[in-house]
Amino acid sequence: MSGEHVLICVAWPYANGPLHLGHVAGCYLPPDIQARFERALGNRVLMVSGSDEHGTPITVTAETNGVSPQDVVDKYHAINNQALLNLGCTWEPNQDPRGIEFGGSLFNRTSDPEHHKYVIENFQSLMEAGLFEKKTMQQYYEIRDDGGRFLPDRYVEGECPHCGEDGARGDQCDECGITYEAHELKNPSSKMNPGAKIEIRDTEHFFYRLDLFQSTLEQHASERQKVWKSNVRAMTKQWLEMGLRSRAVTRDLQWGIPLPLEGEQWHGKCIYVWFEAVQGYYSCARLWAERYGGSSDWEKWWKIGADGTVPRHLYFLGKDNIPFHTVIWPAIIMGLNHANKGLDSTDPIRLPGPGDLALEANVPAMEYLMLAGGQFSKSRKHAVWLPSFLERFDPDTLRYYLAINMPENHDTDFNWPDFVEKINSELIGAYGNFVHRVLTLGQRLTGPQPLGQFEDNSLCELEMEKLEQIHADITLSLSRHRFKEALRFVMTASQLGNQMLQSATPWKHLKDSQSNEAKESLAKLSFGWRIARFLAITTQPFLPFSAQRLWVALGEKGEVSQSEWAQAIDWNIPMKWNPIEPTPLFTRLDLEEILADEQALVSTESTNNDPTHGVKGGKKSTKEEKKMPEGITYLNFETFMEVELRVGKIISVEDHANADKLYVVKLDDGTADGRTICAGLKEYYQASEMVGKSVVFVANLKPRKLRGIMSEGMMLAADDDNGIVRLLTIDGDISTGSLVR
RNA sequence: AGCGAGGUGGGGUAGUUUGGAUAUCCCGUCGGGCUCAUAACCCGGAGAUCGAUGGUUCAAAUCCAUCCCUCGCUACCA
Numbered sequence: 081m082s083g084e085h086v087l088i089c090v091a092w093p094y095a096n097g098p099l100h101l102g103h104v105a106g107c108y109l110p111p112d113i114q115a116r117f118e119r120a121l122g123n124r125v126l127m128v129s130g131s132d133e134h135g136t137p138i139t140v141t142a143e144t145n146g147v148s149p150q151d152v153v154d155k156y157h158a159i160n161n162q163a164l165l166n167l168g169c170t171w172e173p174n175q176d177p178r179g180i181e182f183g184g185s186l187f188n189r190t191s192d193p194e195h196h197k198y199v200i201e202n203f204q205s206l207m208e209a210g211l212f213e214k215k216t217m218q219q220y221y222e223i224r225d226d227g228g229r230f231l232p233d234r235y236v237e238g239e240c241p242h243c244g245e246d247g248a249r250g251d252q253c254d255e256c257g258i259t260y261e262a263h264e265l266k267n268p269s270s271k272m273n274p275g276a277k278i279e280i281r282d283t284e285h286f287f288y289r290l291d292l293f294q295s296t297l298e299q300h301a302s303e304r305q306k307v308w309k310s311n312v313r314a315m316t317k318q319w320l321e322m323g324l325r326s327r328a329v330t331r332d333l334q335w336g337i338p339l340p341l342e343g344e345q346w347h348g349k350c351i352y353v354w355f356e357a358v359q360g361y362y363s364c365a366r367l368w369a370e371r372y373g374g375s376s377d378w379e380k381w382w383k384i385g386a387d388g389t390v391p392r393h394l395y396f397l398g399k400d401n402i403p404f405h406t407v408i409w410p411a412i413i414m415g416l417n418h419a420n421k422g423l424d425s426t427d428p429i430r431l432p433g434p435g436d437l438a439l440e441a442n443v444p445a446m447e448y449l450m451l452a453g454g455q456f457s458k459s460r461k462h463a464v465w466l467p468s469f470l471e472r473f474d475p476d477t478l479r480y481y482l483a484i485n486m487p488e489n490h491d492t493d494f495n496w497p498d499f500v501e502k503i504n505s506e507l508i509g510a511y512g513n514f515v516h517r518v519l520t521l522g523q524r525l526t527g528p529q530p531l532g533q534f535e536d537n538s539l540c541e542l543e544m545e546k547l548e549q550i551h552a553d554i555t556l557s558l559s560r561h562r563f564k565e566a567l568r569f570v571m572t573a574s575q576l577g578n579q580m581l582q583s584a585t586p587w588k589h590l591k592d593s594q595s596n597e598a599k600e601s602l603a604k605l606s607f608g609w610r611i612a613r614f615l616a617i618t619t620q621p622f623l624p625f626s627a628q629r630l631w632v633a634l635g636e637k638g639e640v641s642q643s644e645w646a647q648a649i650d651w652n653i654p655m656k657w658n659p660i661e662p663t664p665l666f667t668r669l670d671l672e673e674i675l676a677d678e679q680a681l682v683s684t685e686s687t688n689n690d691p692t693h694g695v696k697g698g699k700k701s702t703k704e705e706k707k708m709p710e711g712i713t714y715l716n717f718e719t720f721m722e723v724e725l726r727v728g729k730i731i732s733v734e735d736h737a738n739a740d741k742l743y744v745v746k747l748d749d750g751t752a753d754g755r756t757i758c759a760g761l762k763e764y765y766q767a768s769e770m771v772g773k774s775v776v777f778v779a780n781l782k783p784r785k786l787r788g789i790m791s792e793g794m795m796l797a798a799d800d801d802n803g804i805v806r807l808l809t810i811d812g813d814i815s816t817g818s819l820v821r
Numbered sequence: 822a823g824c825g826a827g828g829u830g831g832g833g834u835a836g837u838u839u840g841g842a843u844a845u846c847c848c849g850u851c852g853g854g855c856u857c858a859u860a861a862c863c864c865g866g867a868g869a870u871c872g873a874u875g876g877u878u879c880a881a882a883u884c885c886a887u888c889c890c891u892c893g894c895u896a897c898c899a
Contacts, residue, residue, distance in 0.1 A: 310826095311826075399826085450892085493833090508859065509861055510861090513862070516858055518858095568846065575863095579862090587858090
């Protein structure tokens, strides 16, 4: 087991904003715990990741802020890199302190020219192997003085060919939900630059033949059934059952890796971000080898040995990224293997064998961490940012809370009261307190080895046995990527320590240390030092900062991260002592204070106008909030009078067949035909309550389709923002159709 | 409505893939103990018809069917 090559692949954070706690819990903390654990076991760990820096959202941010895309990614690469280091993630040093043969880590970036070089190399070899096909697509093109550009569908707006709604996107109408070809959109314009002329142009693109890999991927997935978690199995299965189709690997955009092809038609095209960024796992390993080791060293972590030894690849990512890593990326890896053997698209695709690049061993994907019951969201300012958190708290408190609360099997929640509770009662009350008891009691004894002099391990065999069991439990849990469970086991060791002290009552014997009873009691206290040492080693993957503080407080030298995992239960290690007065490992948290700080933070951050961001493995899109005008704005009387309000009587109310919240209301509006209005009142009214009511409605609102049914107007209702919504009704009788003023 | 995930003592959670005996652990709560320790620690108690109903089985939290509810995404909203 020891000495195994383990490649830890971490989802690449999108360099368009800072990381928040959801990202940390989902994809950045777990791999670091795993890497630290594997290193302690004596394995050779290479950890790779970096900033994902290409793609349209970054150019939009750059354009919005009037800076270059490179400026945007430089900024967030630096911020995120530093935040991860501050969190204790082992992206530095790049070389394992035990030696380069033990690996290391590299947090790179996709704008690195060397990354470009490897991606281009791979692109060409896949193309030569015939694994791409060429297709012509139609795309909007914005004509500008400086040459113009193709526009992604989401940056084109126009009138829906189906319902006529203005503001429909290039490929889909948000109003009626219909999808269409780009050329069908009426009066299209560029969202970023509405004045510009735009037109449809043909554009050629390459598509990766995922379809060729279908059966091999199915075989691969069936072989992984036992190790994959249920969410990984389910999402992969869904993808494979839908059937794989070829997928575009090039795009019309300017910020990315240009196509390595001659010819005017390839000008202005880049390799599609999804296809290029995933290859970072590969390029990053090669770059690491070139920069810190021998140039072929990467092969030890990537290639299957001649004897069939497979390096263990672990990918850490969020649930939305699962099919990318269990279907698409394996297909690319197998494509590269295929091409390297000189095979082409007519040859059958095979699973990797000796000499080939290896596929993933496991993908311990996480669900999401929610914030106080809701999704983390930039636009709603509903987030706790990693950099600001680390300015205020010990990183180990975050690591503890996120690890004990990790969204391994389902979404979990971050909230401040729970955070404070868990830190104070578990981390400090149980673990910190036990350690502090041992050290301060030792301090009261005299001699160069105040605890060591009373050591008598023959009296502590039961404790040893229990700790050995706990050690085995932690080891098994971590090797199965069950972080929560593993940390629970670690905490039981401090509980064991507290129990031992409680029954031994060493504080009663600090002065009469010569009696037999005292010797027995103090031998237990002495063993407390060994339990604390056990805790320093076993908490190290989770809580590296406090583990090191404890290591020093115990009188041990060097780095606890360098000590072997099995040493935690080596009872023959000579005891040491640090005569310096012990200080508590952690400071208690005060909820009131934190909540007050949070308030202050929210108000200062609300002026801060960061662009939207995404992350691979995190949530991608953020909902746009309704923009309410700031301050008081006055309305002209004329403008108000443009609104035609009339009285109507509700004739019937039916459920909208295709919507959760909508009723279809038939209204007698004084005309012969009446009118139909879709109203989102299902949560607030029974249909029967509404029938017969005389209500006020807006008669000249532009009709629009809601979930397939045309709604001709809107009924007025009052909303107190606390979940109470009531319709405006008429006091007394009046004929339907009467004007309201 | 479509897709995905989930409902286990007051809160949180393990166990479900591969059925098995008193259903795990943490917090809270109640009672007791200790006073070395950061109002921390230790012992004990109460508290769950494992979302509902039906089925398979000697045996179901676990397998099957139907239904209900919750959450996320996609929608959508007074």
